[in-house]
Amino acid sequence: MTLDSATVRKVPTGPARKGPTGIEPARLTAGQPGTARGSAAREGKRAVIDGSGVYYKTLNEQIREEIEQGAVEVVLENIVGQRYIGTGLAYPDVTVAVNGVPGNDLAAFMNGPTLVVNENAQDGVANTMNSGLVIVNGNAGDVLGYGMRGGSVYVRGDVGYRVGIHMKAFGASLPLIVIGGHARDFLGEYMAGGEIVVLGIGDDDTSVVGSYVGTGMHAGVMYVRGHVAAHQLGKEVRVEQPGEADLVRIAAIVDDYCRVMELDPREVLQRPFVKIYPFTSRPYGRMYVY
Amino acid sequence: MAYTTFIPPEFRVVIDREACQQCGRCAQQCGWNVYTFDSEERLPHPDHSKCAACHRCATFCPAGAITIKKNDLAFKQSDSLSPDLVKAIWRQAETGGVQLTGMGNDKPYLRVFDHLLLDACQVTNPSIDPLREPMEMRTFLGRKPDFLEVAEEGRAGGGPRLLTELDRQLQLETPIMFGGMSYGSVSLNVHRSLAMAAAELGTFMNTGEGGLHSDLEPYQDHIIVQCASGRFGVDSGYLQAGAAVEIKIGQGAKPGIGGHLPGEKIDYQVSITRMIPQGTDALSPAPHHDIYSIEDLRQLIYALKEATGYKPISVKIACVHNVAAIASGVVRAGADIIYLDGFRGGTGASPTIIRDHVGLPVEIGIATVDQRLRDEGIRNRASIVAAGGIRGSADVVKAIALGADACAIGTAALVALGCHVCQKCHTGCCSWGICTQRPELTRRLDPEWGASQLVNLVRAWTHEMAEVLGALGVNAIESLRGSRERLRGLGLDKTTLDILGVKPAGL
Numbered sequence: 001m002t003l004d005s006a007t008v009r010k011v012p013t014g015p016a017r018k019g020p021t022g023i024e025p026a027r028l029t030a031g032q033p034g035t036a037r038g039s040a041a042r043e044g045k046r047a048v049i050d051g052s053g054v055y056y057k058t059l060n061e062q063i064r065e066e067i068e069q070g071a072v073e074v075v076l077e078n079i080v081g082q083r084y085i086g087t088g089l090a091y092p093d094v095t096v097a098v099n100g101v102p103g104n105d106l107a108a109f110m111n112g113p114t115l116v117v118n119e120n121a122q123d124g125v126a127n128t129m130n131s132g133l134v135i136v137n138g139n140a141g142d143v144l145g146y147g148m149r150g151g152s153v154y155v156r157g158d159v160g161y162r163v164g165i166h167m168k169a170f171g172a173s174l175p176l177i178v179i180g181g182h183a184r185d186f187l188g189e190y191m192a193g194g195e196i197v198v199l200g201i202g203d204d205d206t207s208v209v210g211s212y213v214g215t216g217m218h219a220g221v222m223y224v225r226g227h228v229a230a231h232q233l234g235k236e237v238r239v240e241q242p243g244e245a246d247l248v249r250i251a252a253i254v255d256d257y258c259r260v261m262e263l264d265p266r267e268v269l270q271r272p273f274v275k276i277y278p279f280t281s282r283p284y285g286r287m288y289v290y
Numbered sequence: 291m292a293y294t295t296f297i298p299p300e301f302r303v304v305i306d307r308e309a310c311q312q313c314g315r316c317a318q319q320c321g322w323n324v325y326t327f328d329s330e331e332r333l334p335h336p337d338h339s340k341c342a343a344c345h346r347c348a349t350f351c352p353a354g355a356i357t358i359k360k361n362d363l364a365f366k367q368s369d370s371l372s373p374d375l376v377k378a379i380w381r382q383a384e385t386g387g388v389q390l391t392g393m394g395n396d397k398p399y400l401r402v403f404d405h406l407l408l409d410a411c412q413v414t415n416p417s418i419d420p421l422r423e424p425m426e427m428r429t430f431l432g433r434k435p436d437f438l439e440v441a442e443e444g445r446a447g448g449g450p451r452l453l454t455e456l457d458r459q460l461q462l463e464t465p466i467m468f469g470g471m472s473y474g475s476v477s478l479n480v481h482r483s484l485a486m487a488a489a490e491l492g493t494f495m496n497t498g499e500g501g502l503h504s505d506l507e508p509y510q511d512h513i514i515v516q517c518a519s520g521r522f523g524v525d526s527g528y529l530q531a532g533a534a535v536e537i538k539i540g541q542g543a544k545p546g547i548g549g550h551l552p553g554e555k556i557d558y559q560v561s562i563t564r565m566i567p568q569g570t571d572a573l574s575p576a577p578h579h580d581i582y583s584i585e586d587l588r589q590l591i592y593a594l595k596e597a598t599g600y601k602p603i604s605v606k607i608a609c610v611h612n613v614a615a616i617a618s619g620v621v622r623a624g625a626d627i628i629y630l631d632g633f634r635g636g637t638g639a640s641p642t643i644i645r646d647h648v649g650l651p652v653e654i655g656i657a658t659v660d661q662r663l664r665d666e667g668i669r670n671r672a673s674i675v676a677a678g679g680i681r682g683s684a685d686v687v688k689a690i691a692l693g694a695d696a697c698a699i700g701t702a703a704l705v706a707l708g709c710h711v712c713q714k715c716h717t718g719c720c721s722w723g724i725c726t727q728r729p730e731l732t733r734r735l736d737p738e739w740g741a742s743q744l745v746n747l748v749r750a751w752t753h754e755m756a757e758v759l760g761a762l763g764v765n766a767i768e769s770l771r772g773s774r775e776r777l778r779g780l781g782l783d784k785t786t787l788d789i790l791g792v793k794p795a796g797l
Contacts, residue, residue, distance in 0.1 A: 057596070060596055083589070083592070083593075084592065084593055084596040087593050087596045087597050088526050088529065088593075088596055088597025088598070090526050090527075104589055105589055105590075105593045108593045108596075108597065109524075109525065109526045109529060109593070109594075109597040110526075111525065111526040111527075123580075124580055124589065124593075127580055127593065128517075128521050128524055128525075130525040130526060143579060143580045146521075146579055146580050147520070147521030147524070149521075149525065149565055162579050165575075165579045166519075166520060166521065166573075166575060166579070168565070168566055169567070170561070170562075170565045170566055170567060171562075173565075189575075189579070190573055190575055192566060192570065192573070193566070193567070216573070216575075218570065218571060218573070219567070219570060281553075281569075281570050281571070282552075282553055282570070282571045283571075284550060284571065284573070285552070285553070285571065286387070287387060287388055288387050288388050288389075288390045288641075288716075289381055289382065289385040289386075289387030289388065289389055289390070
């Protein structure tokens with residue numbers, strides 16, 4: 001419904017602005033719903049949404065609508081940096097495919113679905129994710145898997161800084177991050193559970209992780225292909241050769257990762273792994289006096 | 291020669307031997323293991339060094355035979371190196387540890403609230419009797435629009451129609467809510483008491499960073515769930531359950547540092563609520579590692595909005611030196627509510643140096659934040675909740691006059707539940723069953739009774755506030771909000787008065 005401007009009255013809710021910043025109110029209202037919807041097509045249980053020019057809030061509403069109307073596969077085309085794709089999505093049997101580069105906080109608080117990104121992803125992938133599977137067929141940015149408590153994230157390429165911070169495991173929930181390429185500094189800081197595997201596929205010489213690995217880590221385990229020097233480690237963790245049980249687990253993780261990424265696990269397993277784990281589950285237990 | 295300790299006991303437990311009935315209740319009630327019994331005479335022998343002056347034994351002694359006194363052991367008078375500082379040096383020399391403490395800052399800094407006086411009507415403008423005339427205490431927290439669009443016609447039944455779509459609001463029947471205290475730091479019975487009271491009062495309790503126990507689900511419409519740096523107990527169900535989500539950036543008692551719930555407090559129930567294994571330390575990092583800027587904060591605010599269907603998002607910050615500029619950024623980041631926590635605010639555990647020396651009074655925080663947001667024309671975009679040292683209804687009224695929309699209480703609520711402010715929350719030995727997970731202690735707090743204590747307290751405060759509003763000649767809390775003209779400062783210096791935006795008494 002369009003309204004004639006003569007019949008619409010704007011009633012101020014407060015005194016006139018005298019802001020020193022000169023910022024126009026309109027610029028502050030990002031996060032308000034955009035109106036343009038993406039064109040959507042349905043074939044049975046498969047829905048395709050064209051994301052060009054669609055605001056993230058509208059796009060995510062459209063994704064939820066399609067799923068609620070019975071779609072089990074949602075394909076997003078022409079994605080250019082829309083944030084929060086899959087955020088808070090709680091449908092276990094749904095697959096969302098992203099064609100293009102999604103924005104930050106992809107799959108944040110996600111609970112169940114499978115989310116496939118066919119290009120690079122940005123920062124904050126799987127932030128506090130609860131369950132489900134995220135596959136990134138490119139590189140991913142910083143803070144991937146922050147506070148993640150379940151599900152898996154498979155990245156084909158490299159990841160940025162502060163990946164897997166404060167991941168935690170509880171009961172049947174065991175979060176897993178597998179990185180096909182390299183990881184930057186502060187991998188697994190404060191880690192409180194779960195598994196991080198860094199493969200560095202194609203690199204048979206250098207270390208595939210950065211510095212400050214596992215700083216403040218107090219539970220969980222990391223398996224890193226190749227070598228990790230003492231100076232790369234946080235002071236709360238140690239590195240050693242994987243035992244029998246570790247090797248079985250590494251093989252199982254690599255097998256599944258290679259199945260998804262269509263790689264040959266035998267080639268990946270040729271370079272040996274090291275295991276990184278914390279000295280104690282209570283690194284600060286004796287720091288205080290009452 | 292090696293000594294066990296130089297530190298003398300802080301208190302002396304004095305037992306009237308003639309009155310003592312030798313019933314043993316003191317030993318049974320004490321959470322600190324102060325008492326042992328002489329097996330033949332059945333006489334209690336106190337170990338003074340363990341006493342926290344929590345008064346549990348004295349309250350429950352049927353003969354009234356127990357008195358807790360300060361240990362009068364004299365130290366040579368020194369205004370510089372007080373006995374407390376000397377004892378702290380000994381304690382740290384003996385252990386090498388960082389000193390921990392509980393509750394809020396107890397040091398004698400200026401209490402601004404105690405230097406503010408309220409106005410009242412005399413002769414020329416009539417006061418209102420709240421016993422006979424309605425007083426509107428209802429408060430809405432959340433983003434208000436910049437302007438309202440109204441069509442002159444179109445309402446069902448005729449008349450103008452509101453076109454602007456309003457953001458979701460939290461509706462409080464009184465501008466007092468309960469501050470965030472996690473299950474784990476306090477007992478589940480405290481959480482039950484708070485949740486039941488919040489539902490009955492039409493206000494809100496806040497989970498703190500410990501997750502939401504399933505027993506509290508019936509009250510979820512009156513619960514604000516917290517998302518802090520450790521993300522304990524946070525999943526999509528938890529976010530959906532709350533009436534609003536609070537991002538905890540900082541806490542008044544310990545600005546700038548994280549939290550650390552020791553493994554001893556993580557029992558089975560706490561572990562399933564926090565979603566971490568039993569007996570492990572729960573470490574909350576100092577920052578959220580996905581928030582290094584205002585833009586990052588905005589990202590998390592909108593991630594939470596996306597995950598909750600656009601519920602109000604609160605951001606809790608501690609009052610620190612630049613709080614006004616920070617608050618402006620927080621509001622521009624999209625927070626619907628900004629929760630300001632002053633340096634008197636309580637904690638379950640904080641390094642003593644942080645609790646006692648970091649932060650600012652909430653009074654300064656409210657005044658500077660309210661003024662800054664008004665100056666920038668964005669005050670309508672977020673409500674201000676003030677907390678951290680709200681001790682009574684007078685503080686609530688003054689905070690609202692300074693510019694807060696509502697206040698939150700934590701310590702005061704625990705005192706209503708029996709807390710004796712002994713500042714030993716971090717030990718997990720709380721004899722009153724409040725700040726402990728030991729089942730023989732937590733069962734001492736009956737949630738039904740606890741809820742009735744809290745309801746009584748908040749109702750009484752609300753009545754008192756209505757009396758003040760009546761004296762001020764206004765009939766709605768809304769009319770007092772930010773009305774600093776109704777405050778005068780007594781004994782405050784000019785700079786402080788200018789910062790508060792309050793005139794000195796006499797002007």
